[in-house]
Amino acid sequence: MDELRSHALAKAVDAFASLPGIGRKTAMRMVLHLLKQDENDVTNFGEALIRLKQDVRFCKTCHNLAEADYCHICANPNRQHQIICVVEDIRDVIAIENTGEHKGAYHVLGGRISPIDGTGPADLHIDSLIERISQNKVDELILALSCTLEGDTTNFYLFKKISAFSIPITTIARGIGVGDELEYADELTLARSIVHRLPYEKTLAG
Amino acid sequence: MDELRSHALAKAVDAFASLPGIGRKTAMRMVLHLLKQDENDVTNFGEALIRLKQDVRFCKTCHNLAEADYCHICANPNRQHQIICVVEDIRDVIAIENTGEHKGAYHVLGGRISPIDGTGPADLHIDSLIERISQNKVDELILALSCTLEGDTTNFYLFKKISAFSIPITTIARGIGVGDELEYADELTLARSIVHRLPYEKTLAG
Numbered sequence: 001m002d003e004l005r006s007h008a009l010a011k012a013v014d015a016f017a018s019l020p021g022i023g024r025k026t027a028m029r030m031v032l033h034l035l036k037q038d039e040n041d042v043t044n045f046g047e048a049l050i051r052l053k054q055d056v057r058f059c060k061t062c063h064n065l066a067e068a069d070y071c072h073i074c075a076n077p078n079r080q081h082q083i084i085c086v087v088e089d090i091r092d093v094i095a096i097e098n099t100g101e102h103k104g105a106y107h108v109l110g111g112r113i114s115p116i117d118g119t120g121p122a123d124l125h126i127d128s129l130i131e132r133i134s135q136n137k138v139d140e141l142i143l144a145l146s147c148t149l150e151g152d153t154t155n156f157y158l159f160k161k162i163s164a165f166s167i168p169i170t171t172i173a174r175g176i177g178v179g180d181e182l183e184y185a186d187e188l189t190l191a192r193s194i195v196h197r198l199p200y201e202k203t204l205a206g
Numbered sequence: 207m208d209e210l211r212s213h214a215l216a217k218a219v220d221a222f223a224s225l226p227g228i229g230r231k232t233a234m235r236m237v238l239h240l241l242k243q244d245e246n247d248v249t250n251f252g253e254a255l256i257r258l259k260q261d262v263r264f265c266k267t268c269h270n271l272a273e274a275d276y277c278h279i280c281a282n283p284n285r286q287h288q289i290i291c292v293v294e295d296i297r298d299v300i301a302i303e304n305t306g307e308h309k310g311a312y313h314v315l316g317g318r319i320s321p322i323d324g325t326g327p328a329d330l331h332i333d334s335l336i337e338r339i340s341q342n343k344v345d346e347l348i349l350a351l352s353c354t355l356e357g358d359t360t361n362f363y364l365f366k367k368i369s370a371f372s373i374p375i376t377t378i379a380r381g382i383g384v385g386d387e388l389e390y391a392d393e394l395t396l397a398r399s400i401v402h403r404l405p406y407e408k409t410l411a412g
Binding site for chain 2: 007008009011014018019022029030033034039044045046047048049051055056065089091094
C-alpha cells in the first residue's frame with residue numbers, strides 16, 4: 001500500500017493485518033474507522049494494548065488467565081482441585097465455565113500436538129501437568145480437547161504419559177449435538193454416538 | 207465476559223469489539239493472539255494506534271489522507287486539478303489510483319446521504335466541494351459514488367447543487383463487470399448496460 005504515503009497509517013494497518021483472520025483490506029477499514037473516532041478513544045485503545053501484556057498474567061498452576069500468581073479458579077477453595085479438566089485454550093475454560101457443569105480445576109495446554117503447524121509436545125504445558133499430577137492427589141483427569149485428528153493425537157499422547165499414574169482418565173462425550181437432526185450429522189459422529197450409547201435412565205438424570 | 211476477571215484483558219477485548227465487523231468472540235481471539243506475541247510487538251501495536259490520530263491528517267482541499275496540509279495528489283503539479291473525481295471514501299481514492307486511469311484530483315465526501323444511518327448532506331464534505339468549485343476553474347466533475355439507492359440519492363443531490371455552476375458532470379459507467387457472464391448479471395445492471403450501450407469503436411479505444 002505504497003499509495004498511503006503515511007508512515008503512521010501504514011504502521012497501524014500492518015499491526016491490524018498481523019492479527020489472525022485480518023487481511024490488509026479489513027485492516028485498512030479498521031484504521032479508517034479509528035481515524036473517524038475521537039482521539040481519546042483511539043489513545044485508550046492503544047494504551048489498553050500496551051497495558052495488556054504488562055497486566056495480564058498466566059496462572060502458575062493451570063496457565064489460565066490470572067491477575068495474580070494464581071487464577072481465580074485455582075485460588076478458589078470451593079472448587080474440587082482433585083478433578084482436572086485439560087483444555088487446549090483459555091477460551092475453552094471460558095466456554096466450560098459458562099456451562100456451570102465443571103466444579104473442578106483446569107489445565108490449559110496452550111494448543112494441541114500438530115506436526116503441520118510445527119507444534120510438538122514440548123510446546124505445550126504437558127510437563128507442568130505431569131508435575132501437577134505427581135505432586136498432588138488427582139481423582140480424575142478429564143480430557144476436553146477438540147474432536148479432531150490433532151485433538152485425538154494429543155489425547156492419546158497424554159493418555160500414554162499419564163497412564164503410569166493410575167488416575168482415572170475420561171474424555172468429554174462425542175455425539176450428536178443437542179438440537180441437531182440425525183440426517184445432517186456426519187457419519188463418524190453418528191457412528192460414535194451409536195457405539196457409545198447410554199442407558200436411557202442416565203439421560204433422564206442429566 | 208465477567209469470567210475474565212481481568213480489567214486489562216476486558217478493556218482490550220472491548221476496544222477490539224468496537225471495531226466494525228468484530229464481535230466479542232473475535233475480539234477475544236485477537237487479544238489472546240496478542241497475549242502470545244512478543245511484548246515489544248504488542249507495545250508497538252499500541253503505540254502505532256496512539257500515533258495514528260496524532261500523525262495522520264486530512265487534506266484541506268480534498269479530505270484525502272495527508273501527512274501535511276495537503277495530500278500528495280493535491281500537492282502534485284502534474285495532476286489535472288480542473289478534473290475532480292468525487293468519491294465517498296478514502297478507500298475509493300486508493301482503488302481508483304490503483305487503476306491509473308484518473309489523472310485529475312479527488313474530493314472525498316466522507317460518506318453518502320443515508321437517512322437510515324442518519325447521514326444528511328450537512329454531514330458530508332459538500333460545502334467544501336461547492337466552495338472549491340466556485341473558487342477554482344473546474345472542467346469536469348466525475349461522480350464516482352456507489353451504485354446504490356443512497357449513492358444515487360447523493361449523486362442527484364450533488365447534481366442539483368452543482369448544476370448552477372454549469373460544469374460538465376459525469377458519472378462512472380454502470381454495466382456488466384469485466385469477466386462477468388450475462389446470465390448471472392442482475393436485471394437492473396443488464397438493463398442499464400443496454401440503455402447506455404457504446405459505439406463498438408469506443409470499446410476498442412479503451
